[in-house]
Amino acid sequence: MPNQDDIALIAHLMRRAGFGASRAELETFADRGYEWTVEWLLDPEAQPDIDEYQLYRYMPMLEYPQVGYSAHGQAEWFYRMVNGQRPLQEKIALFWHQVFATATQKVWAHGVIAQVNMFREKGLGSLRDLLVAVAQDPAMIKWLDNQESHKRSVNENWGRELLELFSLGVGNYTETDVYECARAFTGWTTGGDLNSLIYASINWSFKYDAADHDRGDKIFLGHSGNLDGDEIIDIIVQQPACHSFIARHLYNFFVADEPQVPAWQIEEPRDPEGVRFLMGKLVEFDLEIRPVLRSLFNTSFFQDSMYQKVKSPAEVVAGTTKIIGTPTKPSQEWFDLGKTATIFGQDLLNPPTVEGWHTGYEWINSGALVSRVNYTANQFRRSNTPGIDRLIDRIVSSSSSAMSPEQLVEKCLDLMGPLPVRKQTKRELVDHVSSQGNVSWATPGDHARSSQRTRDLMALIAGTREYQFN
């Protein structure tokens, strides 16, 4: 029988490496052990994918999304986050979507959705292979104008962002390196572009236009020769700056909030040892992300980092949905989830700039906080929420016919996390429940009243400061 600490640790892992889990899932994982659960997460391909047929039958618009809208892709992504049996695959896709931010504001939605699919497929593999795939991704080529970069007219946009935001960070390359990098990627363009208005489909692919590739000698980060794009990436991934940059991204996403990326040049990591550990693991495992994450999830600094991150909007929405247990089947509600995260500041598939979203405390402003609190509280107050019904059943079955307000508060905090709250928060929760006396489950009428009080209490908990943390 897993103890409370086991459950709390597994819950932490599932929030960070996924989007949370139901209490029943947490107990199953805890029974099997933390290391077993880490291995389960790291092997998503061993789990069944979602039933795409089921999804596309009822929501055919998701299979052929409209060009300029992220709504369809968002609906499918939330469906995968909540229903999928591959939580880390979705989380790593979100991680790379944040790092290699590409947006529907410029690129057709089909392209960005395909890019996220690529992150699902390659996101736990080799960083080198992933960077090559990103460089050859049609959405990225369009996003950073590389189809406009020709051997006689170089466009530096892709070359610059590859170095600045995707691999090395400011201060680790020169302007000459940017230009030489861009030259090496000339001729990396797209093919098969078609008009969706007429055909409702886009046949987009990477195309290497040898005639438009600059075959001249280049000097890049001290290496010289007739360098092509993949050779540039080979050089990049040998740089300690690249290992440091990706390690800090991993730390920021999986462990604890860091300053925003542009500040990394001037602000030290909050945990230099942790970042150095991840750098070392990247080198040790030849830039394979999967074993690096295995090492990370088994460190004490990861396990000790509970609730040290502000939930991203996607985590708020998907995590709350998993607890309340609806929707699960295809329905219109999946569109609402995407819209809700957008209101909170995370328009999935459409990040504001190539820098991605500003994270951590920048998710929170007065407008977003009120929206988040209202949303989560309303979700817990909803009727027809099977997940909450199951939690109430647990409360009832684990207690006698009556319980004190303190007991109900403790039980709800446990089942909603377990969520540690400050003494003052807990006192106010207890005071609220106490104002209506002890909690009884003795009669059907008592049960109905106490169920509603429990929902109200959970809504209050969802409105606390503590619930905003991951």
Added chain:
Amino acid sequence: MRITHGGGKAWNFSHSLGRPTGEHNGTTGGFMNPVSIAVADENNLFVLNRGWGTLLIADRAHDAGCRIGKMTIDEYHFGDFARGEFVWPVGLAISADGNLYVSDEADHKIAWLSPDKIVPFPENIPTGERLGEWGTHGCAEGQINAPAGIEFDQRDDLYVVDSGNNRVQKFTKHGDFLMTWGTAGTGDGEFDRPWGITIDLEGFIYVADWGNDRIQKFTPIGEFVMCIGDGYELDHPADVAVDSEGDVYVADWGNKRVQIFESDGNVLASLSGDASELSKAQEYVITRDNAKQSFAMNTNHPAVTNMGRFGRVTGIEVTTDDRIIATDSRGRLQVYDKDKQFVLIPPP
């Protein structure tokens, strides 16, 4: 002419209709996730569109919600109606008095509408075309759960594929319960999330047993007759139609094709889609917009040829003169003619 033949029979690709769009009056018309077709007199068609599935304000401006389009088989779009009248419409049938019946699997309702109202694009305010509705959500006899395909029989009673309850139910057109059969499972007469339905000229009923990858054939009182496509020929079939000679056309949703069977279940041929030439609506849009012509007219491009292939085939109907019309999730219909004069000449 693109000819598909098999078993000594042939089907000629005729033309495609429409394009994916919110516009659909006159020659501009098209569809947004078409899911079902009903053929009225004089080969007028009604096409049920599911839309984009979300009614954001911006989507409304593009008329992206569900709707019913009315057109001729030669692609003259009279226009649309019932915009935004449903959540997830799926089945369409015409009663003897000419009214249109629509199933809504999110709303668990059957609604009936006048076929005569046309609402000018982009107006989306209902103008009274919805005449009524019935249906109670549940699993008891006479209640329905996620109704899918619907079809009228010769007596003007309505068979409803009660998909969420894995059964078929028969009602009067006013919604009075008459009979039911089927349950969840894989055996004869059992279903897994069934979808489309049709009735042949002899009154036999065919149900697309989506999750079991087969078509099931029944007598009018629900007695099991046979399975079609039970040998791995089908992948999640969505709909079924039967021509005047008894050949069976299956919207083979998972395989993105139309699979044709003889009445005894033998495979005759597969239609994989041949719409590599522009429909009238497609021609219209590229001739009004020069910027799109450069690649849209490049029909030698292999990608364009591929565009002739079906996306998901969700609905299929056969006209009285054996023209086969299939919905294509690429926002169009594809029309084939059965060549009854076809004689297979053996190679020399």
